[in-house]
Amino acid sequence: MCQEKCKILFIDDAPDILMMSGIRLKKLGYEVLTAASGDEGIKIAEESGPALIFLDIMMPDKDGLQVCREIKDNPSLKRIPVILFTALSEDTIGQKVAESRADGYLTKPFEPEDLLEKVNMYCNPPGNAG
């Protein structure tokens, strides 16, 4: 769990989603990191060690499932929980979670409580950190 300020990384090619998804968590005291592509996300994850990653599936260049597999194959990153963050239909997502070895999923558009549920599952509330 988080040592100092809990870091949460969003990887998504849609800038508005990156901006909007982080506001609520920042207000709650989390540190929110963003990346517009899988490769950038992996780089940021290696540098700053987030407690949780939200990962979009449909991205140009490299899709989220491939990015997730790379994270799970990377010894220094594989322990970080990855939540697939996707606008795909729920009935196909279970298989994608299993295939990519992700830890869960959050569908778009999301309800605030669903986002917080995922965050609370993997991160201590910032006030109680340490």
Next chain:
Amino acid sequence: MPAVLNEKLKSFIEGTSSPAFAAGPDLKILLAGAGLIELTGYSAKELINMPASKLFPNAEKELKEAVEDGFAFNLNASLNTRDGRRIPVLLQAAAPKDASPAAYAILVQPAAKDENNKSAEKILKDFLGIIRSINSSAGRTADRKKFLEHACENLVRLGGYNSAWIALTAPGSGKIFMTAEYGFGVLPVEDDLKRGELCYCIKQAMEQSPVLIIENPLSSCGGCPVSTIFGKTSAMAQRLEFAGRIYGVINVHAHPDIAADRKEQDRFSEIVLTISSALHNLELEEQRAEAERETEKTRQMKSDFLSLISHRLRTPLTPVNEGINILVEGLAGDLSPEQKSIISAVRRNAAQLTKIVEKVVELEKLQGGMERLNVSLEDAGKILERAKENLTKDAMLKNIDIIIDAGDAPVRIEMDGDKIAEVLELLLSNAIRHTEKGSVALSVSEEEGKAVFSVSDTGSGIPEENLPVIFDRFETVGSPGRTAGGAGLGLSICREIVNLHGGGISVESRVGQGSTFRFELPLKNASAGTGE
């Protein structure tokens, strides 16, 4: 005068992979093919000038008679190899038409098992059995070619003909697009067919339905495709026809005595009919498989398109909804009363839009056969309770009671509980929306092996002229003036889910008195999990 080994015969013996040799009227070997050298163990040098009777000692008399007869023949014999083994074989022989005196080409085929012990009738029965078995096997184009080859081979090996040739013609143009042949002296003729016209007998046979018998066809026509190097034979040709459709033509060569025999002609016709019906079945099978491939392709395309569209719609809704939530919750600072009322209206409409997107996607999936039911045995009363619980808040806001009547004995149904709960919730939500005071009622009962659900309200009712279209998409319940916030998709979804269960849905309504939606489901679900 030594027998003439003409070029055609020579190239046939040298070219065939089957054991074959050419012999003169004295039955001394003139030329041995590689297959025969391998089979007998003799060298080419040893075989030249060897009497054929040394290879086939038990068949000496028959061979001699057959050669003197001058006809093409099939003969069961036993081959003596160089190392003393005896191999049962089928000899097929013919002389080319333009060699004088005739040199015979003799093809040595391995004998079919127990062929000698089979009565003619048994052979015929087996043959038809083989064709029928192919008949029932599925067919694509590749299999049709295999079927033709199989049929030709069996006509010669079991049916006793010297050779067989089948050509398939395209409907309309009558052009040959596929051929198969088997038997001694048969050469692939596709090049010939491409170059020129069909020979006389084939053309004749194509124009009439009875069996056409051609005595010594080589003198009467330009050259049968099946008899390139045959000597004296008769041909039997008939068009392949079934259920009014002409599939092509078949031509076999046989001893003139066989071709002249009425019974043999009938037997041939019966075989031709069997082959025709097999071709008919193969064609039907091909059409069925093709239609199935098309349906699956269309379904897949629709499914791919739908997931793309839903992805495109949901993606921009994500920051819109979250942005509104942040403003409404004051996470981005306090709002003035006017700003608050504006953003509340935006939020309601964004929520409505999100709901419509989800409903459109769901309906498309249901209608496109992409939705699968997850069927289990469920207590209908519990599903009613679930629907009531989920809408209690809405009902309380309007001071409306939800009354449940699930009967005395529990009604247990094989159904997708989540989907039926969704139907009930959609109907209940409609009922509440259109009722200003009073109550709405949910019930389920068992009638004649079916479960009958109903959702009634004491609301405004639906004008009679709207009833026929009410389950169509984007038809909102009631008059245009009072859409009451419905998306116009709920009832379409209800109908699709009920239909998917093998049930039916209907409505009764009177303006000013209220409406009752009723749907019935079979207690046992026949289409469990098929989604069809």
